[in-house]
Amino acid sequence: MSREDAVTGGGAGDAGRGAWALRLADVHRRYGKDDAAVAALDGVSAGFAPGTFTALMGPSGSGKSTFLHCAAGLDRPTSGRVELEGRDLASMSETELTKLRRERIGFVFQAFNLLPALTVEQNVTLPLRFSGRRADGALVAETLAQVGLADRARHLPAQLSGGQQQRVAIARALVVRPAVLFGDEPTGALDTRTAAEVLTLLRNAVDGAGQTVVMVTHDPVAASYADRVLFLADGRLVDEMRAPTADAVAERMTSLGAWGEQARQAGQQERQRAGGAF
Numbered sequence: 001m002s003r004e005d006a007v008t009g010g011g012a013g014d015a016g017r018g019a020w021a022l023r024l025a026d027v028h029r030r031y032g033k034d035d036a037a038v039a040a041l042d043g044v045s046a047g048f049a050p051g052t053f054t055a056l057m058g059p060s061g062s063g064k065s066t067f068l069h070c071a072a073g074l075d076r077p078t079s080g081r082v083e084l085e086g087r088d089l090a091s092m093s094e095t096e097l098t099k100l101r102r103e104r105i106g107f108v109f110q111a112f113n114l115l116p117a118l119t120v121e122q123n124v125t126l127p128l129r130f131s132g133r134r135a136d137g138a139l140v141a142e143t144l145a146q147v148g149l150a151d152r153a154r155h156l157p158a159q160l161s162g163g164q165q166q167r168v169a170i171a172r173a174l175v176v177r178p179a180v181l182f183g184d185e186p187t188g189a190l191d192t193r194t195a196a197e198v199l200t201l202l203r204n205a206v207d208g209a210g211q212t213v214v215m216v217t218h219d220p221v222a223a224s225y226a227d228r229v230l231f232l233a234d235g236r237l238v239d240e241m242r243a244p245t246a247d248a249v250a251e252r253m254t255s256l257g258a259w260g261e262q263a264r265q266a267g268q269q270e271r272q273r274a275g276g277a278f
C-alpha cells in the first residue's frame with residue numbers, strides 16, 4: 001500500500017472494501033448554520049489497515065474529537081462515508097449502530113470510567129453482557145493476562161494504581177476483540193512511566209494480536225509508539241508521518257501550531273475586511 005493510499009484510503013493500491021479495518025471517505029461534519037457554521041471536519045479521507053497503530057494529532061479545535069466520534073459511530077457526518085470492516089455506518093439505524101459499537105468497537109478515554117462497585121473481572125465482562133454474549137471465563141482471563149492483570153481479577157478499581165485502572169479499561173475495550181480500538185488521550189492522566197507501560201500494551205496488542213488502534217494524543221512521545229501519525233488542522237488532514245520519532249512529531253506540531261495561528265488570524269482579517277460580525 002503506497003503512502004498516498006494510506007492517507008486517502010483509496011486509489012490503485014486499495015485491494016477492495018475489505019482491505020481496511022476503517023475507512024473515511026470525504027467526511028464532512030458541520031456544526032451550526034449559515035454564518036455560525038463551523039466545519040469541524042472538512043473533507044477527510046483516510047484508510048486504516050488491520051493490525052496498524054495510528055496516532056491522530058493537531059492543534060486544539062482542529063477536529064480530532066469529531067474525527068474519533070464520526071469514525072466510532074458516536075456521531076454522524078454531515079456528508080461522506082465511514083466504513084468499518086467495509087460496512088457503511090451511514091446506512092445503519094440507531095439500533096444497528098449501537099450493536100456495532102458494542103460488538104466491533106472499543107473505546108478508551110483519558111478518564112478510566114470503571115464502575116467502582118464492580119471487580120476488575122466484572123468491569124471487563126460488562127461489554128460481553130451488554131452485547132448479550134456469555135461471559136466466557138477463559139476469554140476474560142486471557143484478556144486480563146494480555147494487560148498484565150491476571151492476578152488482580154477480584155480487586156476493586158480503588159485498590160489499583162491509575163496505570164492499572166487504565167489497563168483494566170483497555171482490557172474492557174479489547175475483550176470483544178474489536179475491529180478498531182479508539183483511544184481519546186488514553187495516557188493524558190498518567191505519569192510518564194505509567195503512560196509508557198500503557199502505550200507498550202497498546203503496541204503489543206497491535207503487534208501480537210493484530211489489533212487496529214487509532215489514538216488521539218497531544219503528546220509526541222505517545223505518538224512515537226504508533227506506526228504513523230496523521231496531522232489535522234482546521235478540519236483537514238494536512239500531513240502524515242511514518243515511523244514517527246518524538247522529536248520529529250514535536251517539530252511538526254510546532255509548525256502546525258504556528259500555521260494554525262496564522263490561518264486563524266488571516267481568517268479573522270478576512271472577516272473584518274468583509275464586514276463580518278467579529
Ligand SMILES: Nc1ncnc2c1ncn2[C@@H]1O[C@H](COP(=O)(O)OP(=O)(O)OP(=O)(O)O)[C@@H](O)[C@H]1O
Pocket residue numbers: 031032038039040058059060061062063064065066067
Ligand atoms: N457540538 C458542537 N457544536 C458546535 N461546534 C462544535 C461542536 N463540537 C465541536 N465543535 C467545533 O468544531 C471544531 C472541532 O472541534 P473538536 O472538539 O473536534 O477539536 P479537537 O481537535 O478535538 O480539540 P481539542 O484538542 O481542544 O479537544 C472546533 O472549532 C469546535 O469548536
